Amino acid sequence: MSAPTAIEAATLRSDRFRLAREGDWRRLETIVGCMESGRLRKLSDDDVLALPALYRTAASSLAVARETSLDAGTIAWLEALVRRAWFQVYGPRQGFARWFGGFVGGGLSKAVRAIWLDVVIAFAVMAAGVLTGWLLVAQDPEWYFSLVPSQLTETRVPGASREVLLKSLGTEDSAGGLTGFAAFLFQNNAGVSILAFALGFAFGIPTLLLLLKEMASLGAMLWLFSSQGLGLEFAAWISVHGTTELLAILLAGAAGLHVGRAMAFPGERAILTATAEAGRRAATVMAGVVLMLVLAALLEAFARQLVGGTADRLLIGGTMLAIWLAYFFAFRRDPEGRVS
Amino acid sequence: MSSTVMAYDAKRRREVVTPEGVPLTFVVATRGARFGAFLLDYLFLMVGTIAVTLGLAALAGGFSAMEQVEKTGAGEFLMVAFTLFWFLAWNGYFMAFELGPRGATPGKRIAGIRVAARGEMRLTAEAVIARNLLRDIELFLPLILLMVAPTGEAGSAGWAGVLWFLVFMLFPFFNRDALRAGDVVAGTWVVEAPKVRLPDTLSTEGGARGASGVTGATYRFGAAELAVYGEHELQTLERVLRDDRAEALAAVHEAICRKIGWNPGAGDERAFLEAYYAQLRARLEGGMRFGKRKADKFSA
Numbered sequence: 001m002s003a004p005t006a007i008e009a010a011t012l013r014s015d016r017f018r019l020a021r022e023g024d025w026r027r028l029e030t031i032v033g034c035m036e037s038g039r040l041r042k043l044s045d046d047d048v049l050a051l052p053a054l055y056r057t058a059a060s061s062l063a064v065a066r067e068t069s070l071d072a073g074t075i076a077w078l079e080a081l082v083r084r085a086w087f088q089v090y091g092p093r094q095g096f097a098r099w100f101g102g103f104v105g106g107g108l109s110k111a112v113r114a115i116w117l118d119v120v121i122a123f124a125v126m127a128a129g130v131l132t133g134w135l136l137v138a139q140d141p142e143w144y145f146s147l148v149p150s151q152l153t154e155t156r157v158p159g160a161s162r163e164v165l166l167k168s169l170g171t172e173d174s175a176g177g178l179t180g181f182a183a184f185l186f187q188n189n190a191g192v193s194i195l196a197f198a199l200g201f202a203f204g205i206p207t208l209l210l211l212l213k214e215m216a217s218l219g220a221m222l223w224l225f226s227s228q229g230l231g232l233e234f235a236a237w238i239s240v241h242g243t244t245e246l247l248a249i250l251l252a253g254a255a256g257l258h259v260g261r262a263m264a265f266p267g268e269r270a271i272l273t274a275t276a277e278a279g280r281r282a283a284t285v286m287a288g289v290v291l292m293l294v295l296a297a298l299l300e301a302f303a304r305q306l307v308g309g310t311a312d313r314l315l316i317g318g319t320m321l322a323i324w325l326a327y328f329f330a331f332r333r334d335p336e337g338r339v340s
Numbered sequence: 341m342s343s344t345v346m347a348y349d350a351k352r353r354r355e356v357v358t359p360e361g362v363p364l365t366f367v368v369a370t371r372g373a374r375f376g377a378f379l380l381d382y383l384f385l386m387v388g389t390i391a392v393t394l395g396l397a398a399l400a401g402g403f404s405a406m407e408q409v410e411k412t413g414a415g416e417f418l419m420v421a422f423t424l425f426w427f428l429a430w431n432g433y434f435m436a437f438e439l440g441p442r443g444a445t446p447g448k449r450i451a452g453i454r455v456a457a458r459g460e461m462r463l464t465a466e467a468v469i470a471r472n473l474l475r476d477i478e479l480f481l482p483l484i485l486l487m488v489a490p491t492g493e494a495g496s497a498g499w500a501g502v503l504w505f506l507v508f509m510l511f512p513f514f515n516r517d518a519l520r521a522g523d524v525v526a527g528t529w530v531v532e533a534p535k536v537r538l539p540d541t542l543s544t545e546g547g548a549r550g551a552s553g554v555t556g557a558t559y560r561f562g563a564a565e566l567a568v569y570g571e572h573e574l575q576t577l578e579r580v581l582r583d584d585r586a587e588a589l590a591a592v593h594e595a596i597c598r599k600i601g602w603n604p605g606a607g608d609e610r611a612f613l614e615a616y617y618a619q620l621r622a623r624l625e626g627g628m629r630f631g632k633r634k635a636d637k638f639s640a
Contacts, residue, residue, distance in 0.1 A: 011543045011544075011618055011622065012541075012543040012618060012621060012622055012625065013622075013625065014621075014625050015541040015542075015543040015544065018541060019541065019544075022538075025538070026538075029538075035441055036441050036442050037441075037442075038440070038441060056360055059358065059360050059362040059364075060360070060362065062362060063362050063363075067628065068625060068628060068629065069625065070571055070574055070575070070621050070624055070625055070628070071541070071542070071578070071621075072575045072578055072579075073538075073539035073578060073582060074538065074539065074541075076536060077536045077537070077538045077539070079364075079365055080533075080534060080536045081536075082362070082364060083364055083365075083366070083533070084533070086358060086364060087441075087443065087454075087456065088441065090358075090359075090460075090462055091441060091443075091462065091463065099465045184423060186423075186424075186427070187423055187426075187427050190427065190431075191476075194431075194473055194476055195476055195477070197473055198473055198474045198475075198476050198477040198478075199477060201474060201477065201508070201521050201524075201525060202508075259525055272458075272524060272527070273527070275524050275525055275527075276458070276467075276524070276525065276526060276527025276528075277527070278525075279467075279470040279524075279525030279526050279527065280464065280466040280467055280470055280526065280527065281466070282470065282525075283466040283467070283469040283470035283473065283525075283526070284466050284469075286469065286470075286473055287469055
């Protein structure tokens with residue numbers, strides 16, 4: 001049927017209103033449908049240019065229809081259409097590549113600097129954890145078995161001889177079997193980090209407990225090795241990947257704490273707003289944490305098991321630490337000043 | 341379709357004013373729809389990851405061969421691919437789909453819902469990452485603890501843990517927007533995004549335009565006969581006409597005739613109702629233009 005006759009035929013003014021604009025609405029629906037299913041190539045330049053105007057037309061049609069029409073079916077459809085168009089017009093502008101570019105090129109370090117207070121707190125808690133582990137085991141070596149997870153102990157137990165302990169810090173002859181090990185380590189550590197972040201939702205307290213526990217086992221192992229005069233060797237052994245990994249866990253804990261703190265002390269803002277702002281900032285940090293853990297696992301599996309010298313190991317670990325600190329705190333590029 | 345829902349979801353409707361100044365209505369998704377979408381997504385994930393696992397195992401020459409294969413270079417590569425694939429699949433599935441233009445995983449799409457930023461903000465990558473990182477403590481930890489606690493292995497600490505994590509798991513039941521912990525942290529919510537088709541105009545059809553196609557009769561109603569009903573009844577009538585079920589048409593036809601004191605005939609219900617609908621709507625919309633609204637049959 002041709003539009004003018006149909007419009008004349010409609011007995012209701014509100015239906016005439018609808019029929020006169022239906023063509024534009026349908027066009028908007030087609031454009032939005034194409035965008036939703038990712039078939040952007042099917043859209044002509046005209047369509048793309050027309051989208052904002054069509055969206056505004058539909059939005060004002062909706063406002064008019066709400067006041068003049070009692071056709072519930074049409075209003076519901078128009079409402080859904082305007083909503084869908086709104087999601088496209090005001091949707092995320094950047095694809096993954098753009099986001100990742102901004103993330104690596106300044107977004108991550110900016111987010112880390114934004115949660116500096118939480119980083120300091122998490123660091124203090126981790127240091128306290130190492131100290132606690134050390135002191136507990138120094139008093140009673142039995143603590144060692146409850147602090148250090150059993151799959152890590154193997155030959156590294158109190159009472160083991162110096163030679164056995166030194167051997168456990170040794171290298172592998174070839175790289176065989178190490179990639180698999182790296183993948184496993186990454187998955188494990190990423191799990192712990194995500195947990196540390198997620199637990200921040202409970203006002204951050206479980207996050208701190210988790211950090212304390214993880215670090216206590218480090219302190220216990222540190223005591224074990226230094227009791228046999230291998231403190232420096234152990235520190236070198238762990239620093240190869242540890243500077244990256246511990247930093248990642250530190251950041252994950254700080255991210256969790258940041259969310260927890262925002263919930264406990266939202267200040268002037270509404271608690272939901274405060275939490276959401278903190279959550280988004282912390283999520284950026286968490287994406288960085290996962291990347292750092294990939295790197296840490298590779299370092300742990302290859303560099304640590306293949307590089308044997310204490311000095312070499314310390315050099316690798318120290319360099320990594322320096323690179324990270326420089327990246328987070330000295331690299332102050334703002335990705336296009338975009339609002340995150 | 342959603343017109344039928346409209347009446348019942350008043351509690352779940354939230355208005356957001358767009359930058360154009362048009363109030364846009366969002367309908368918060370029901371917890372049932374979200375749970376259904378969630379189950380579907382996990383089903384897809386399970387089937388997908390297990391299929392890939394079987395594929396990798398077949399490449400390695402069956403599970404029994406895995407033991408020896410693991411020590412060779414190719415076998416190791418498969419193991420790495422496998423470990424990373426699981427991590428990526430279970431953590432990336434939700435993020436990748438929710439970052440897409442539809443803002444919904446396949447399960448959510450089937451359930452007709454999507455993720456959106458609360459208020460008039462944009463949905464950003466950070467928000468999607470944040471809301472999905474919290475899945476662990478909301479679901480997996482409580483489930484593990486729920487399974488461990490009854491065995492008594494962890495003692496009363498286990499039960500304390502269960503209680504603690506149930507708070508997270510049941511979080512959506514304690515706020516009116518059905519936010520889960522991840523939504524709170526990310527500043528998102530899950531809203532309905534139903535597939536709606538534009539229904540035909542009712543006033544251009546059949547009895548609304550004049551004579552009935554069946555009997556040739558033209559139904560005209562007087563002011564008093566139209567004054568008995570309001571907008572609520574009009575929309576009920578609209579629903580009945582759009583559904584077009586004979587017994588419903590007959591029942592409504594009879595009810596209206598009784599109310600306005602006509603003698604209900606039979607056979608021409610649809611034309612009668614179309615005419616009544618069009619004239620009632622014309623009257624009510626006319627009133628609307630002068631700022632007079634009649635919500636239902638009880639209002640003046």
